Amino acid sequence: MSVSFHIDASIGGARKGRLVTPHAELQTPVFMPVGTVASVKAVPQDTLEELGAQIILGNTYHLYLRPGVEIVRRMGGLHGFMSWPRAILTDSGGFQVFSLSQLRKVNEEGVTFRSHLDGSSHVFTPESAMAAQIALGADIVMAFDECTEYPADRERMRASMEMTARWAARSKKYFEEHQWDVPWSHVSDLEFQVSSGTAPRNPRPEARNRTAERRSAQPPGAAVPRNPESTQSLFGIVQGGMDRELRRESAERTVAIGFPGYAIGGLSVGEPRELTREIVESTLEHLPKDQPRYLMGVGTPEEIVEYAGLGIDMMDCVLPTRAARHGLLFTSEGKISIKQARHAQDSGPPDPKCRCRVCQRYSRAYLRHLYASNEVLAQVLNTIHNLAFYLDTMQRVRHSISLGEKTRFLAEVWSQPKA
Amino acid sequence: MSVSFHIDASIGGARKGRLVTPHAELQTPVFMPVGTVASVKAVPQDTLEELGAQIILGNTYHLYLRPGVEIVRRMGGLHGFMSWPRAILTDSGGFQVFSLSQLRKVNEEGVTFRSHLDGSSHVFTPESAMAAQIALGADIVMAFDECTEYPADRERMRASMEMTARWAARSKKYFEEHQWDVPWSHVSDLEFQVSSGTAPRNPRPEARNRTAERRSAQPPGAAVPRNPESTQSLFGIVQGGMDRELRRESAERTVAIGFPGYAIGGLSVGEPRELTREIVESTLEHLPKDQPRYLMGVGTPEEIVEYAGLGIDMMDCVLPTRAARHGLLFTSEGKISIKQARHAQDSGPPDPKCRCRVCQRYSRAYLRHLYASNEVLAQVLNTIHNLAFYLDTMQRVRHSISLGEKTRFLAEVWSQPKA
Numbered sequence A, B: 001m002s003v004s005f006h007i008d009a010s011i012g013g014a015r016k017g018r019l020v021t022p023h024a025e026l027q028t029p030v031f032m033p034v035g036t037v038a039s040v041k042a043v044p045q046d047t048l049e050e051l052g053a054q055i056i057l058g059n060t061y062h063l064y065l066r067p068g069v070e071i072v073r074r075m076g077g078l079h080g081f082m083s084w085p086r087a088i089l090t091d092s093g094g095f096q097v098f099s100l101s102q103l104r105k106v107n108e109e110g111v112t113f114r115s116h117l118d119g120s121s122h123v124f125t126p127e128s129a130m131a132a133q134i135a136l137g138a139d140i141v142m143a144f145d146e147c148t149e150y151p152a153d154r155e156r157m158r159a160s161m162e163m164t165a166r167w168a169a170r171s172k173k174y175f176e177e178h179q180w181d182v183p184w185s186h187v188s189d190l191e192f193q194v195s196s197g198t199a200p201r202n203p204r205p206e207a208r209n210r211t212a213e214r215r216s217a218q219p220p221g222a223a224v225p226r227n228p229e230s231t232q233s234l235f236g237i238v239q240g241g242m243d244r245e246l247r248r249e250s251a252e253r254t255v256a257i258g259f260p261g262y263a264i265g266g267l268s269v270g271e272p273r274e275l276t277r278e279i280v281e282s283t284l285e286h287l288p289k290d291q292p293r294y295l296m297g298v299g300t301p302e303e304i305v306e307y308a309g310l311g312i313d314m315m316d317c318v319l320p321t322r323a324a325r326h327g328l329l330f331t332s333e334g335k336i337s338i339k340q341a342r343h344a345q346d347s348g349p350p351d352p353k354c355r356c357r358v359c360q361r362y363s364r365a366y367l368r369h370l371y372a373s374n375e376v377l378a379q380v381l382n383t384i385h386n387l388a389f390y391l392d393t394m395q396r397v398r399h400s401i402s403l404g405e406k407t408r409f410l411a412e413v414w415s416q417p418k419a
Helices: A045-051 A060-065 A069-074 A077-082 A094-099 A126-136 A154-181 A191-196 A205-217 A244-257 A273-284 A301-310 A319-325 A357-361 A364-372 A376-403 A406-415 B045-051 B060-065 B069-074 B077-082 B094-099 B126-136 B154-181 B191-196 B205-217 B244-257 B273-284 B301-310 B319-325 B357-361 B364-372 B376-403 B406-415
Strands: A004-011 A014-020 A025-028 A030-033 A055-058 A087-090 A102-106 A111-114 A121-124 A140-142 A233-238 A262-264 A293-295 A314-317 A328-331 A334-337 B004-011 B014-020 B025-028 B030-033 B055-058 B087-090 B102-106 B111-114 B121-124 B140-142 B233-238 B262-264 B293-295 B314-317 B328-331 B334-337
Touching: A004 A376, A014 A301, A014 A376, A025 A030, A030 A376, A045 A376, A045 B357, A055 A060, A060 A069, A060 A094, A060 A121, A060 A126, A069 A077, A069 A126, A077 A087, A077 A126, A077 B364, A094 A111, A121 A126, A126 A140, A126 A154, A154 A233, A154 A244, A233 A244, A244 A262, A244 A273, A262 A273, A273 A301, A301 A314, A301 A376, A319 A328, A319 A376, A328 A376, A357 A376, A357 B045, A364 A376, A364 B077, A376 B376, B004 B376, B014 B301, B014 B376, B025 B030, B030 B376, B045 B376, B055 B060, B060 B069, B060 B094, B060 B121, B060 B126, B069 B077, B069 B126, B077 B087, B077 B126, B094 B111, B121 B126, B126 B140, B126 B154, B154 B233, B154 B244, B233 B244, B244 B262, B244 B273, B262 B273, B273 B301, B301 B314, B301 B376, B319 B328, B319 B376, B328 B376, B357 B376, B364 B376
Parallel strands: A030 A055, A030 A314, A055 A087, A087 A140, A140 A233, A233 A262, A262 A293, A293 A314, B030 B055, B030 B314, B055 B087, B087 B140, B140 B233, B233 B262, B262 B293, B293 B314
Antiparallel strands: A004 A014, A014 A025, A102 A111, A111 A121, A328 A334, B004 B014, B014 B025, B102 B111, B111 B121, B328 B334
16 A cells, blocks of 8 residues: 555544655645646745645646656656655646636547647546656546536536546556556565565566666656655545535445545535535545545635534645735735735734744735735745645644544634635 | 945955945955845845845835835835845935936936836935935945946046036935934934934934834834944945046046945946956056945856956846846856756756755756746746855855965856856
């Protein structure tokens, strides 16, 4: 097994745990900053480390188009390419194909789409999406799914959910056959593992040659996994639209295929937040309690606390980084728009309760000036603060769960300002 | 005296020294990164500190237009506003008025100009430019001068040089009358200094009230000067176009007015580099050897080494920061354009001899990808490297001078790659 999950404490549905991946042991519930094209926008990797980011997310669709997975593979995968030693998760490309690309055509085989960059034509199938993610080399990769649009009728939701289930089986089959091709796997050139039985049954000579070639091409600081015998893990994705019954069926079919972790996809696509919560809550009932559960693409600070309270272990969202670039800061006093003139002479920090390097050093007046002057540093500093706020929020959630104090945990939940 | 200058070693005209300013003791020759509107574009202040930036430059023209000098003054001057504890120098606004603003009208009184931001009309006089710089509160401020255009005939160069000389006298007069109004001066509210004779002769009650008001408005981390009895210093500027005789006359007239340091302005305005060097060399002969000499707005890495070799102590230039944002990196192997496809699979560092955090962590392939993808992080990392290259270059120059090895210094000069 290349990931293992341990639950150390729980309150109601919420749990505090450890997800051990090849490159890092994650404290859960964990928030994963989004690093679309191998960069969490505007933030250097050493700053991400200081902020305590344990795992970041890369978007397969974007990376496939630019710089291309082959270049990343030759640099040792995303870890080597972007010099990030901790954990990485890649999505399957499915969501971006549906939200960003033009002229997509879906059939049983996969999706034909045109690049949003240059209009060129491409195909993603469960197999090619797996191949791309193996080349990118994230610790955790996701099955290729169809993100059902919202709203959709029940017929459509069922058909889409059933195709996602068939694609999940194909994803798993391809992944199991090729997972040891991951750029940082040492299995194919460590002979002893063959005899000890930990290596794949058929370590192919060409894989060994590729490993040697990759080694020489990798930057000196390329990250190495903690355990050289480890490789990637593939998580399944539950779809089913906004129908609780279809969600149950999707969960059961995905669990029947069998994955070391499960994601809930197809939410935060325009539906009301109460509906999101209802679907999350009902879907969780049908997922194994002893495996990690990942809610994709959510949410505000108060929402991530709420979902952690329901028993979600992993979340990602572009909100803290994207909002930062638009001058929106999340603070203990609520969301503030730093561009407003009322901050022009405010010598106080963005968030008086925040201990991040931005709040320790700069005033709202200065951040407002940087934003109004269109300075690049505005994007850098705003993003650092928002990520600190999200990561600290999740840290407090973990602390509350470990104390085992339900009242305290609820206080955490409800002391969050309403966005 | 609020600055003092000490020469510790020299080779020929080149000297290694220490320039003591209220906020920092600078090792000279020193390169000053340009922080146009209170930000060295794309670089957080703590990173600038790690890079070893001893002093940065602010542009009075830009800061006057946005955010406005009054806001900066209330935040404790630029040091408090941008949270920069080391030294700052501001230019007088003269150069930007001539290069950026529209519809300028120059007469003996000063310059009327329209903002390049919104077309609004403004006037800079020697007095108002000093008032602005006192409010901004840099350690070193510059006399208001006219930057003579290139090419210009001798008549024009003489008239311009003479007006700069008259403006220098007016700048000095206003500065001496108001220099204790600097936002971080403690003189006006430290009673003992009145009796000890270090305070200005007439500490006015209103200045004292303003100081108290400023104190309460300043961010907690606002920088304080090392010596509470210190204030700003005003440097004079030599003009005179490309005429050695006019340069001599300008130098003599500026020295006769009397300043604690002298700048050479009006160069790097389009003239050939040999002419720049000739004017610098001949002007230096007429400047006091025991005072700091500042060459404004130059240059490439090889040029800053060359000018330091001639005896220049201070330099500033937008080249490292601006070039970085256009994907041009200065390296020990020469200038490279990171956007070129040949770097797409290069796992080596930008500069194999550089010890900056960018070269220690990232590959050319990664930087090329960030630039091609228009990622903000490209601007951040490219700028950090280029500043490291400039600051390290100057560090090597100082080391060579302190060793007293002429051959070694020349080797430094000529080992610089030709840009």
